[in-house]
Amino acid sequence: MKKSTTAVVSMIMASVLLAACGNNNNANTGNKTTSNAGGTxxxxxxxxxxxxxxxxxxxxxxxxxxxxxxxxxxxxxxxxxxxxxxxxxxxxxxxxxxxxxxxxxxxxxxxxxxxxxxxxxxxxxxxxxxxxxxxxxxxxxxxxxxxxxxxxxxxxxxxxxxATTTGIVYNKKAFADAGITELPKTLDEFYAACEKLKVKGIVPLASNFKDQWPLYPWASEIPTSIAGNPNLNNERINSDEPFQMDNAYGQGMSIIRTMYEKGYLEADVNSTNWEQSKKDVASGKFAMFMLGNWVIPQVVSSGTTSDNVGFFPLPYDNTGTVNVTLAPxxxxxxxxxxxxxxxxxxxxxxxxxxxGFDEFAGFIPVIKDKEAAVPQLQEFKSFNPVTLEAVPDDAQVTDVVNKAQITKEALVQEFVLAKDPQTILDKYNKAWAKAKKDVAK
CATH class of the missing domain: 3.40.190.10 (Periplasmic binding protein-like II)
Structure with missing residues (x-):
């Protein structure tokens, strides 16, 4: 893609999600969707x-x-x-x-x-x-x-x-059955909610680990939010070792690794199924997805009602404040x-x-002054997140990623399952540095 000329953090939640929460009674809940783009x-x-x-x-x-x-x-x-x-x-x-x-x-x-x-x-x-x-x-x-x-x-x-933003799509009845009376606003509170769900016999998070692609937020949107920097992925070009345990990438992937270690994901992460997971979240067998707002209508059409599905930002630390990304x-x-x-x-x-394609897909309209009809965005907005509008990928960074053959979802898989996650970061840093050098020639 064309290199962005700016890397500006756009604090536009007031204009984006306020518009996105209009017409709350118009959400279409009767049409089935099967992919991550949609219509109404x-x-x-x-x-x-x-x-x-x-x-x-x-x-x-x-x-x-x-x-x-x-x-x-x-x-x-x-x-x-x-x-x-x-x-x-x-x-x-x-x-x-x-x-x-x-x-x-x-x-x-x-x-x-x-x-x-x-x-x-x-x-x-x-x-x-x-x-x-x-x-x-x-x-x-x-x-x-x-x-x-x-x-x-x-x-x-x-x-x-x-447009999409990423967060926790959840089954309200599952939360109520587990005795969760308030939505978590810190990472510790989020883990505590997961423990209550697990004790109740409800799988806290549908990771779709085997399908791989649903893991993308843990290596992109969440690190970007943690860093508070929409240009984070492009700025990797300035380092030979962009993946570190103590930076935004390591911190983001460590959350899902912790959830795996505590038994908050599927019992067998290597036999997950995307289509079935939507039905399981709809039924309350599973409680949550960590995905974009586009999945909301898909959960609804998989066997529940719109008012039983909620949406809130993932609290990735204990500060009580949160950044979220807005992506195309x-x-x-x-x-x-x-x-x-x-x-x-x-x-x-x-x-x-x-x-009306926006509504069917669960999208935030890309036209800035057009109101969306996805009611769950009102709940999301109530957390007062700071919105980071995504920037285009730097062409040189894309060349390095391709040369190094880095698939971010595969990185998450390896990081989560490794005995020592640092060895996985070392492996990817080595591939990154070599590819960066080759591209620069």
Missing amino acids: NAPASEAPAAGNTSADKDISGTITFLTNRTDMIGKEYDDYAKRFKEKYPNAEIKFEAITDLDKTTKIRMSSGDFPDVVLIPTIPNSDLPNYFAPLDDLGLTDNIYFKDFKSYEGKLYGISVG DWAYGVNKDSKHLETAKAFVKWMLEDS
Whole structure:
């Protein structure tokens, strides 16, 4: 990605989560989701009348959107197609869903034949103009989060589908059954709550250890929060030994290691299952996830009610104050060679403004002044966390990570299971230093 020109801690919780907590009674709890990006059904009556302006006449033809939401095919996407056509009678949208989004999209882009609208894969920002059309003319550039993430040389090529913050998603009845009357605000209180759950026969945290990818917060979001520095991962480039037991990385991973040692995770962490874990949290067999707000509607749709699911920041120390990160999801991109370029751009704007995709996914809207409808964010906000808005990855850091073949979730796995976690940090520091030297040549 393009190197960020700033590394500013944005204390924007008042504006972000206050907006994110509006319309609390509108959360959609009836639709099942199966991945970590989502959408919702807003009433068709909210769409403005179509075909009344000269600009609408340019919105015509059939376009295709390539998505990872296989679960929405034949359901929510049918409704989206209908409502988009109601707004733009001369246009049609088709949906193609794939599972291995990043790899498949790259292959199709390299062939020169890819759909009108895609979720931008992991390519350098310098390559964005080769494939995608600028989106600055949508009029959203100055009113969105993460505008630098998919920009190059001052032009915007991608807009995130939504924003997420990371915390503890929990089953309220499980907490009540365990005698937890107040939510923990310090790390000691958090461990004490876990012990009460364990004694009651409730698994405190669904780690999904074997699936690996759900471990990402422990090596990224939590260290960033502990350091109070959204540029923490980029600043690794200044060190040959960025992973230390006594810095933010070691401290963050030590929390889940402690939970493993105390028996607060699944009985067999090597046989966990993501889909089943959502049902187990919904039923109260498991009490918590440590993930983003996007998982809230997925827990609800797995067998419980919205008012039984809560959300609070992880108290990673005993100060009683907490930082949280605000991070982007996949970003919409428009094929620069689309035969219906204006229609493709109109669809991206419609998805952000009118579709209701944010609510279904449990996202904080990426449009700054748009209210979200996820009620659990009000509870999260009541803890008065300081929000750190994520910054783009430094291209050189990405090169080092790739050269060293570092997978942060694998690092967490090894750290947790090791007899001596320092040996794991030494191993990764050695790989980091070598890769850093090679990249610098």
